[in-house]
Amino acid sequence: MKIAVFPGSFDPFTKGHESIVRRALPLFDQIIIAIGINAEKKYMFPLEKRENWIRATFADLPNVRVENYTGLTVNYCRSVKANYILRGLRNTVDLEFEKGIAQLNKTLATEIETVFMMPTLELSAINSTIIRDIVRNGGDASAFVPSAIDLKN
Amino acid sequence: MKIAVFPGSFDPFTKGHESIVRRALPLFDQIIIAIGINAEKKYMFPLEKRENWIRATFADLPNVRVENYTGLTVNYCRSVKANYILRGLRNTVDLEFEKGIAQLNKTLATEIETVFMMPTLELSAINSTIIRDIVRNGGDASAFVPSAIDLKN
Amino acid sequence: MKIAVFPGSFDPFTKGHESIVRRALPLFDQIIIAIGINAEKKYMFPLEKRENWIRATFADLPNVRVENYTGLTVNYCRSVKANYILRGLRNTVDLEFEKGIAQLNKTLATEIETVFMMPTLELSAINSTIIRDIVRNGGDASAFVPSAIDLKN
Amino acid sequence: MKIAVFPGSFDPFTKGHESIVRRALPLFDQIIIAIGINAEKKYMFPLEKRENWIRATFADLPNVRVENYTGLTVNYCRSVKANYILRGLRNTVDLEFEKGIAQLNKTLATEIETVFMMPTLELSAINSTIIRDIVRNGGDASAFVPSAIDLKN
Amino acid sequence: MKIAVFPGSFDPFTKGHESIVRRALPLFDQIIIAIGINAEKKYMFPLEKRENWIRATFADLPNVRVENYTGLTVNYCRSVKANYILRGLRNTVDLEFEKGIAQLNKTLATEIETVFMMPTLELSAINSTIIRDIVRNGGDASAFVPSAIDLKN
C-alpha cells in the first residue's frame, strides 16, 4: 500500500495545495494531509478550522485523510506507515529549503522518499503567507482558496 | 496623469531607495513614497521620523510625495489613482518574493502594473536590515542613508 | 520625449514579449522593438520574417516601431535618442544575466535606465527557446505567439 | 497502469540517474528511460552504447525499459501511454529550466504530470557534463557511473 | 600573523561548521570562532554551553580559539587584529545574504577580506536551524554535531 504524507501548516490551505493533492492522488493509494503543530509558532486560523476546511475540500475523495501531528515528520510518517512525503515546489527559495529538509529526512529515515510537484501556471503565485496578508488587510482572498473554504467564517 | 506608488516600510529609507526614486521619476508625473503600516511588525524608527526623513530627502522635488497607509497596497493605489507600483530589485531572493506579490497584485487589480528597477552597482549591497544591524551595534551607517537623514537624531 | 528600446533576438517574438510591450507602452511616448543582429549566432527564423511578424502584431499601435541593429545596445539607444531600455524578467537565471548587463550598461551610458517588467502568470512559462524546440519537433506552438504570427509560413 | 517516462540524453547515464530511477520505481508499474535524439546536438557517446549501458544497469528490473525517441516529449509519452514524466532536480538553475518545461508540457498535454525527485546527498554533485569533462581530460570517472558502465569501452 | 574570525551564533555548532574550520585552518595562523551575541535574538542553547562545546571540539588544536562578542563583526575583527572573516556557503539563499554582508563589511573596513568555503557533499544538508527543529521535536540529532557535543546535556 502506497501512502504519502503531505505535511504543512496550511494556514490556510490554498488552491495550490488542493491542486497538488488532486494531481498526485493517482500515484498513491492514500494521501494523508498532515497538519504539523509547532508550539512555538502562532497561527492565524485555529487548528480545528484548518482541519475542517481541508476535510470539506476533499469530502468527495475517500483516499484523502486529514490529520495533525507533533514531532518529526519522518516519525509521523513511520507511525502511519507512509513511505512517501509529498511536497509542492514553487521557486528557488523553496528549493533550497526543501532540498535541505529532504536530504536530511533521507538520512533520518532512508526508507522514506520525498516526491515533488510544481504548481500549475495559474496557481503558481498563491501561497498561505500572501493570503494571510490579504485577510489581515481586509482584502478578499476567496479566489485563492478552495471553494469549500470560507475564510470569513 | 501617471502616478506611481513606491511602497515599503523604509525603516530607514536608504540611499538605494533614494536612487530608485530619482532614476524613476522622469517616467512618472508623480511618485508617492508610501510607508505601509503593519500593526504586527515592530519598527526601529518611529513613523513620523521616517516620514520626515523622506520628505527632507526630496524637499527639492515637488512631484515626490510621502504618505503612509494601512491595508492592501493595491487598494491604496486605487485610492490615490496610481496605476503603477515601483519596486527595487536587488537579488534572486528579492525576485522570488516580488514576483509572487506582483503577479498576485495583477490578479487583485488588473489595471495596476509593477515596474522594477535595479540598484546601481555601488548601492547594491545596501538594505534597511543591514543598516538597522549597524545602528543596533553602535556602528556608523551614515554613508548608507541620504544626507538629509541623521540616524542619531 | 520618452523613448524605450526593447532589445532582443525575438526568434520568434512571443506572447510574453507582446504582453510586456503592451503593458509598458503607456509609460513611454514610443517603444522601439529592436532586433539585435549578432553575426556569430544562428537564428531559426530569417530577420525579415521576424520583423514582419512583430510589425503585424503591433499594426494597431503607431507608437511601436520595429527596427534592427548591430553593435552595442547602448550605442543603438543613443542613435535613436532612447533613454530607457525595457526588459522582461522571468526568473532567477534571467535576473543574474540581466543584472550584469543593466549595471554594465549604466557604466557605459549613465543617462540610460533599464526598466523591468515581469510576465503575467499565464505567460510566465513561454520563451523563444522552448517555442523553437516545439517547432523543431513538429509540434504546434501557435498558442505561444501573437495571433498575427504564423510560424508555419 | 502507471507508466512514467524518464527522458534525457544520458550522455552518459550517471549514478545520479540510476538512483532516481530505483527510488521512483515503486511508485510506477513501469519506467521507460527514453533517450531523446536531437539532430542538432552532438553526443560524446553513440546512441547504441548509451542504450546498452542503461539496459545493462537495469538488467535485474523487468519493469524498467530503455527506448529512444525524436519529437516532443509529451507526444512520445502519449505514444507509450505514459501519464507521468519523471525528472531529477539538483539545483536552482535546474529548477528554473524544469519549471518552464513542466508548465509548458502541462499546457500541451494536461493529462501528463511531471514528478520530481532530488538526488541523495552523496550523488548531488554528479552530472553528465562534468563526467564528459573528466573523460575528455583523461580522468577516471568510473566512480560516477553505474558499475555496469565501462566508459572506456 | 594571519588571523581569521569565523563568526556565527552556533546554536548549536554543527559538523558542517567543524569541517569548515578544520579545512580552513592550514590557511591561517589562528582561527577565532566568535559567537555573536544579539540581545534581540533568542537562543536554544545557553552561551556558556555553546562555548564549551566548541572548545571541547577543538581541544586538540591550540590555534583555534573560542570567544564571544557584541557589536559589529568588523569592529570585533579589528579588536583581535584579524584581517579575514571565514564563512561557509551552502546555497543560493546563503549567497545573497553573505554577498550583501561581505560587500558592506568591505565598505566598513577595507582591510578585512571575507573568504568562503563550501561544505563537503555529505555535510551539505546540515544546518543549525534543522538541528534545533530535530531537538525540539524529540529527535536524535547527534549525527549532525561534532562528537564532543552532547545535545542532551
Place this chain on the structure above:
Amino acid sequence: MKIAVFPGSFDPFTKGHESIVRRALPLFDQIIIAIGINAEKKYMFPLEKRENWIRATFADLPNVRVENYTGLTVNYCRSVKANYILRGLRNTVDLEFEKGIAQLNKTLATEIETVFMMPTLELSAINSTIIRDIVRNGGDASAFVPSAIDLKN
C-alpha cells in the same frame, strides 16, 4: 608552502580577476594563474596574448606565476604541488556551477580545498563574456580590464 591555483580561460583577464588575485595573495605563498586549454572551445584572444597580458598585470608581484595547462584541474594542481584552488563567485548561477565542480574536485582529490572570494561591489558586474561582447561590437572595454592590458593590440 601554500600554493593556490587560480584556473580559468581568462578570455580576457578582467579587473575582477585581478582584484581576486591581489586580495587573496596574502593568504598564499604563491598563486599560479593557470589558463586552461580546452581543444573544443574557441577563444577570442590567442593564448600567448592572454598569458602576456596577465604577466604584465602582475609584473610587480614575484609570487604570482602565469601558466597554462590541459587535462583535469586537480591533476594540474598536483603537478605543481598546489593544495588550494582559488575561485571568484559573483552570483547564484556561478554558485551552482562552482559548487558542483568544487564538490566533485573534492571527491577526485581530497587534499585540495577550494577557496572562494566575492568581487568588490564596483567590480561585480564585470565578466569576460560581456567584455568580449563589447569588443565584438566595437565598444571600448578598457575600463574593465587591468591597465596593463590593451585589448586593441
